[in-house]
Amino acid sequence: SQTIHQWPATLVQPVGSPLSLECTVEGTSNPNLYWYRQAAGRGLQLLFYSVGIGQISSEVPQNLSASRPQDRQFILSSKKLLLSDSGFYLCAWSRSRGGETQYFGPGTRLLVL
Amino acid sequence: AQSVAQPEDQVNVAEGNPLTVKCTYSVSGNPYLFWYVQYPNRGLQFLLKYITGDNLVKGSYGFEAEFNKSQTSFHLKKPSALVSDSALYFCAVRPTGTASKLTFGTGTRLQVTL
Numbered sequence: 001s002q003t004i005h006q007w008p009a010t011l012v013q014p015v016g017s018p019l020s021l022e023c024t025v026e027g028t029s030n031p032n033l034y035w036y037r038q039a040a041g042r043g044l045q046l047l048f049y050s051v052g053i054g055q056i057s058s059e060v061p062q063n064l065s066a067s068r069p070q071d072r073q074f075i076l077s078s079k080k081l082l083l084s085d086s087g088f089y090l091c092a093w094s095r096s097r098g099g100e101t102q103y104f105g106p107g108t109r110l111l112v113l
Numbered sequence: 114a115q116s117v118a119q120p121e122d123q124v125n126v127a128e129g130n131p132l133t134v135k136c137t138y139s140v141s142g143n144p145y146l147f148w149y150v151q152y153p154n155r156g157l158q159f160l161l162k163y164i165t166g167d168n169l170v171k172g173s174y175g176f177e178a179e180f181n182k183s184q185t186s187f188h189l190k191k192p193s194a195l196v197s198d199s200a201l202y203f204c205a206v207r208p209t210g211t212a213s214k215l216t217f218g219t220g221t222r223l224q225v226t227l
Contacts, residue, residue, distance in 0.1 A: 006156075044157075044203070044217045059214075090156055100145045100164060100207070102215060104156035 002027035006091050006105040013112055019064075019078040021108050023091030026072065031093040033074040034102060035066055038088040050074060051096065086112045115140040117206050119218035126194045126225050134189040134221045136204030146187040147205040147215065148178055157203060163187060174198070194225045 003026045013019060025031050035047040046059045048066035056066050063082050067075045074091060088109050092102040116139045126132045138144055145164055149157040161172025168180040178189045187204060201222050205215040 042201075043219045046214065049214065088154075092157075101147065101159055101162055103159060104149075107154070107156045109154065 002093070002103065004091060004093055004103060004105040006089075006108050008108060009106065010109045011111070013081050013110065015083055015112055016080050019076070019081050019085070019110070021076040021089055021091075021110075023074040023076075023105055024072055025093045028072070028093070028095065030071060030096045032096055033068065034092040034094075035074065035076050036090040036092065038090060038107075044090070047076070081112045083112050086110055115144075115206055115208060115216045117204050117216055117218035119202075119204055119221045121221050122219075123222045123224060126223070128196050128225050128227050129193050132189075132191050132194040132198070132223065132225070134202050134204075134223060136187045136189065136218060137185050138187060138204070138206040139185065140206050140208045143209045144206050145209055146178075146180060148172065148176070148187075148189050149203045149205065151201040151203065151220075153200075160189070160202075194223075196225050196227060199223055199225045 005024050032051050034049045036044045037047055038044050048056055048058055050056050050068045053068050063078050065077050088107050090107045091105040094102045118137045120135055147162045148160040150160050151157045160176050161170050161178055163170045163180045171177045176191050178187050180187050201220045203220050204218040207215045
């Protein structure tokens, strides 16, 4: 079976500091990968998605970037965090073919102070 | 562009009563429709989906949803609510034949009381 991991679970960072959140998927090959942000416990905003190694599509221009250095690893980064980057970050995966369903990781709670 | 509307911010139900969480959508062509549930400080859990076929879809934990093409709706239902069903529920849609980018509704908080 497939599992998706995210870490850290919780992170408190000062404004202006860098960020690196990691997501890994086990039990599948060549998944589509996604980063979402959920603000105020409600709506989900798609930030980035990737259909393969090194292939990143950005949905919303902002202070964040994403990378996919390995097939099942997806990283969300920032060089300098803003207060507005606080939120709940969710990683998801889907199968690359016939993969209409997305499966979500446990999330990372980021608080920027 | 596709969109999803969940018109109720919160739904309150007594345990043992039936529940309905509403969802309407707008999409070009035929839709793929999904329901997810989120418990506090957790990721989203997949409940069920409609791809094609029978309009009544059964999912996890006794939930089901009915696809109504004429009303462009996909309401989530359960015959008998449990206190443990209390959570945030998200409806999502994407058109068929495209990359898997989902559009989510804003969520409906379900509160089930004794």
